[in-house]
Amino acid sequence: MITTKAPPQTLDGDWMTVKETARYLKCAPDTVRRLVLEGKLTGKKLGAGPNSHLRISAVSIEKLMESK
Numbered sequence: 001m002i003t004t005k006a007p008p009q010t011l012d013g014d015w016m017t018v019k020e021t022a023r024y025l026k027c028a029p030d031t032v033r034r035l036v037l038e039g040k041l042t043g044k045k046l047g048a049g050p051n052s053h054l055r056i057s058a059v060s061i062e063k064l065m066e067s068k
């Protein structure tokens with residue numbers, strides 16, 4: 001049985017780090033990045049280059065969980 005709950009709130013309330021998302025979805029951070037590349041999660045990059053940070057939309061996480 002899959003139980004769903006709201007993603008944890010972050011500082012701005014709408015975006016989570018890859019690590020937070022992976023912990024919430026109980027998967028590896030690489031899986032989160034793959035889901036963003038596949039368009040199953042909405043992500044935005046903060047910064048440019050190899051040191052940029054990816055943030056995941058809490059709304060897209062909820063939609064992904066609802067579709068399971």
